[in-house]
Amino acid sequence: MDSHLILKIIHMTFGSLALISFLIRAALLFRAPQNQPAKAGRIVLVALQHLSFTVLVLTGMVLLYQNQFVVQPWFYGKIILFVVILSATIKAFGKRDMSLAQRKAGAFVAAIAFAGLLTLVVLKPDFSGNVASQQNAQSVAVVPQIQPIQQNQLTAMTVIQSATH
Ligand code: HEM
Incomplete structure (x- = not known):
């Protein structure tokens, strides 16, 4: 120790x-x-x-x-x-x-x-009063919620792209 x-x-x-x-x-x-x-x-x-x-x-x-x-x-x-x-x-x-x-x-x-x-x-x-550190703390909490949405959007865009080409 x-x-x-x-x-x-x-x-x-x-x-x-x-x-x-x-x-x-x-x-x-x-x-x-x-x-x-x-x-x-x-x-x-x-x-x-x-x-x-x-x-x-x-x-x-x-x-x-x-x-x-x-x-x-x-x-x-x-x-x-x-x-x-x-x-x-x-x-x-x-x-x-x-x-x-x-x-x-x-x-x-x-x-x-x-x-x-x-x-x-x-x-x-x-x-x-350090806004950056507070925003950092918030974004850490928000990231897990955003990621699945972005992945869904990416999948949807890929599907649309392959359908249009
Ligand atoms: C009734 C009086 C006090 C109580 C109940 C108390 C309690 C505590 C506790 C529980 C911690 C651990 C916090 C943690 O890391 O989660 C801590 C850390 C600390 N205390 Fe005290 N404390 C008291 C008085 C003091 C005094 C008078 C000083 C300075 C002269 C002091 C200096 C420190 C320092 C520098 C740390 C940070 C250690 C570290 O994380 O590196 N404390 N104290």
């Missing part, structure tokens, strides 16, 4: 772990705000979250380097959403004195940003 694929697998694994640790903490915040996990449980969750975000950034940087920093426009959206996730997560679970409503609002914003980031990563939408 090449190093790019291995890094991508590590990146995606820690992306999943970041999501799982966020979902557990958010569920605890919404369902049992007065009944937070014991210190050991909280340390495990916080450590998992910190480790996931750190590994995501480090592997993401190396992947970027391996791709020679060539990115699609949607990638900038991913980075903005990642920064939103980080700051909203700090608001939701940070040590600063926050009301429960503020913490819930932070968790809600982080959840929306997570959903947006995952949508971008899965759909990889083409924001480049």
Whole structure:
């Protein structure tokens, strides 16, 4: 397996772990705000979250380097959403004195940003406005429909030609 694929697998694994640790903490915040996990449980969750975000950034940087920093426009959206996730997560679970409503609002914003980031990563939408690449994509879809028609027309023309000569 090449190093790019291995890094991508590590990146995606820690992306999943970041999501799982966020979902557990958010569920605890919404369902049992007065009944937070014991210190050991909280340390495990916080450590998992910190480790996931750190590994995501480090592997993401190396992947970027391996791709020679060539990115699609949607990638900038991913980075903005990642920064939103980080700051909203700090608001939701940070040590600063926050009301429960503020913490819930932070968790809600982080959840929306997570959903947006995952949508971008899965759909990889083409924001480049590059008409040629969009037309290419369309013509790839259209070609199989056109070919049989052209072949039929060619056969019909051959029949007409041989009938007239
Ligand atoms: C919660 C945060 C993140 C999640 C869930 C996430 C998830 C993913 C996933 C699933 C892929 C594979 C996409 C595919 O090829 O189909 C990917 C690729 C990539 N990610 Fe992330 N990512 C996150 C944060 C970051 C950050 C912060 C960076 C940059 C510092 C980054 C840089 C990259 C790069 C460069 C690739 C492309 C690898 C390639 O196809 O060559 N990611 N990410």
